[in-house]
Amino acid sequence: MPAPERIVVGYDGSPEAALAVRWAARHAVLLDSELEVVHCSLWPLLTHDLGPVKGVAGSGLQHQAQATLDEGKAEALAAEPRTTVQGSLLYGLPAGQLRRIAENVGMLVLGSRGIGGFLGLLVGSVSLELAATAPCPVAVIRFDKHPQGRVVVGVDSSGSPGALRLASHLASATGTDLLIVHVIHPHGGMANGSGGSHETARRLLLTAAHDAKDLAPNVTVGQSLAQDASVPRALLNASRGAALVVVGSKGHTLLRGTVGSNAHAVLHHATGPVLISRT
Template sequence: MPAPDRIVVGYDGSAEAGAAVRWAARHATYLDCELHVIHCSLWPLLTSDLGPVRGIEGSGLQHQAQTILEQGKAEAVSVAPRVPVHGRLLYGLPAGHLRRIAGDARMLVLGSRGIGGFLGLLVGSVSLELAATASCPVAVIRFDNHPEGRIVVGIDPSGSAGALRLACDLASATGSELMIIHVIRPHDGMAHATGTGREAARRLLLGVAEDAKALAPRVTISQDLVRDASVPRALLNASRGAALIVVGSKGHGLLKGTIGSNAHAVLHHATGPVLISRN
């Protein structure tokens, strides 16, 4: 029997991680998935004394880590009481654990800040690493102020099939409207062509919209062709008031294990949830 679909979410007790757990739990409901809450404690990297202090009930670093995990599970249950919620406490650096556990997951959900137990890694470091290296889609949650808003998906000249499919799946599951946006820049060759480039971009957008209608026949779909010198700026402007922005990343960053510059900029500046598609 195949394993049930699951969403994996990292939790370290921070406010950002709490928002990520609640977002993940709601979407586990929409997508009919299990939810796996993971807490990674760094204490064993610093000390082997994880046990309780003699004579003090509920003390000790292992107990503290377990308490944080239980808090994460409780956050999930508070918004999605019918979702099967599983918790797992692991020791060590979080990126490797989360990448391995989420290998075949529907998605991996993270807070916008680094997940690093009590130390708290550099802001966004774990999220950025996993957005670039995880084999499943990665959602990064900073704020979730417009849960009833539309879903925005950015399309590049390839048609961004993976990002489109993700956006259509989520729009179908949540009942959200879907906006498809394609950005042409003034200095691109396509944009310079006398009318031809813009017409080619329109045809691309129309074709992608037809694909979206086939993938999500019950979803209200709109499309927008935007001319802007900055692709991230155009995507961020389009996502104001949106529930989610979906962007593709083929990992064409300057360094191995990094995402492309557009996805990187969107992750850093988006005020709402961002979902990164790796194909």
């Protein structure tokens, strides 16, 4: 996978969004990409009175929105001064605007929950919707406790080529190890319900490791055949201490959009950044 030309990160002024901006800034430099910080303002949908209060310098909703965007850009430069940063102030609902702007970018980065997130959810509604519908890979940053850790990728019976490609590229760019995880049921069947055997699973892992070495020759590639009735639980256990866990996106239910139940569960319970492969 070639380095993405541009990484887009959403910023709404929340601590979760600031964490996402800092993560995006560091990775933009590692991936030799430009960074675009985007703030979406809802105020034009609610009022036409966006100007400053007469006689009060620095007031007004328009000024407030621009100040939030400038704050996001400053967060990026503070985290990584070498980042090439531009900013975009958009008007409208964040999910729709970010989905539109993500049409021609390499990665969309989001905080786990910010303004507008539902209380009680570990991942906010906007982040979850975009993880399910954005046209590019989506990174959701809830914690970033192990930035020097390895990259973990989950592969299913298809080999998850899109997720494997992303994970290999990021492991190479960040100079970390890559761990490929495949999950089977305790009694030998594939945990994704496709059936199969231990030998089939081992061959799948060997093929995935071979492909990863072709994609990233400088990366140390490990393999893990996990036995668990729960694919998300196995992936979460394997990703303890990891810098990033990469998962593919499957599923077509109305409840979860197209993010898939396994990715949905990993997003809600991961203790580090999660990257959803949208290919």
